[in-house]
Amino acid sequence: MVAKHSSQRMFRTYVSGITGYWATCTGGETSSDVSPYWDGGSQQPEMLASPAQRSNVTVARAYNRDRDYAILAKARNNVGKWTTTISKQPTDEDGTSSGKPTVYSGALLVRVSEPDQDSSGGDAAMWEMEFAVSAVK
Numbered sequence: 001m002v003a004k005h006s007s008q009r010m011f012r013t014y015v016s017g018i019t020g021y022w023a024t025c026t027g028g029e030t031s032s033d034v035s036p037y038w039d040g041g042s043q044q045p046e047m048l049a050s051p052a053q054r055s056n057v058t059v060a061r062a063y064n065r066d067r068d069y070a071i072l073a074k075a076r077n078n079v080g081k082w083t084t085t086i087s088k089q090p091t092d093e094d095g096t097s098s099g100k101p102t103v104y105s106g107a108l109l110v111r112v113s114e115p116d117q118d119s120s121g122g123d124a125a126m127w128e129m130e131f132a133v134s135a136v137k
Contacts, residue, residue, distance in 0.1 A: 006090065012097075013059055015107075015129070016085040018071055022059040023126070025088055028104060028133060029055045054133045057086055057104055062124040063115040075112045075129060082109045086131060106134030 013025040032052045036045030063072075075082070089101040110132050115125035 010091050010093065010098075012089045012091055012095070014087045014089070015059060016087070018084075020061070020067060023061040025057065025059050025086070027055045027057040027130075028088075028102070028136060030136065031055070054104075054136055056110065056130050056132050057107065058111075058128055058130045059086065060113075060126050060128040063127045068127065072112065072114065072127060075109060079109050079112055083107060084109070084131070086133070103137045104131070104133040104135070105137070107131035108134075 011025065013022040015022065030052050031054075033050040035048050035050075037048050038045050061068075084107050086104040086107050087101045088104075089097050090099045092098045108131060109129060111128070111130035113128040113130075115127045117125075
């Protein structure tokens with residue numbers, strides 16, 4: 001049996017309390033800081049690890065004035081105050097949910113980025129929200 005690999009497009013991200021899905025979702029890595037401890041006379045250190053922690057999660061999507069204007073305005077005023085849940089659902093090639101989602105709970109809004117402007121550009125006007133996350137399932 002050949003394993004099916006997923007492409008980056010085979011995920012759907014949702015932020016609870018906000019209408020619609022997000023085009024990109026980055027971050028959320030789990031890591032631990034490590035410090036070597038040298039026992040007197042030892043030639044090899046013992047590695048001591050800090051508790052695991054997660055990096056911030058950033059979601060982004062193209063700005064749609066009708067959908068996003070009020071959301072962006074409200075988010076600007078709630079940086080450092082609003083906590084929500086982010087769900088990242090794997091899908092199959094047709095966009096149908098497949099498997100269990102990754103759920104980031106206790107996601108505190110720490111940054112909102114408005115779309116850049118370029119009067120000669122034709123790229124999508126993206127906006128972002130960044131969250132500090134406390135737990136992942």
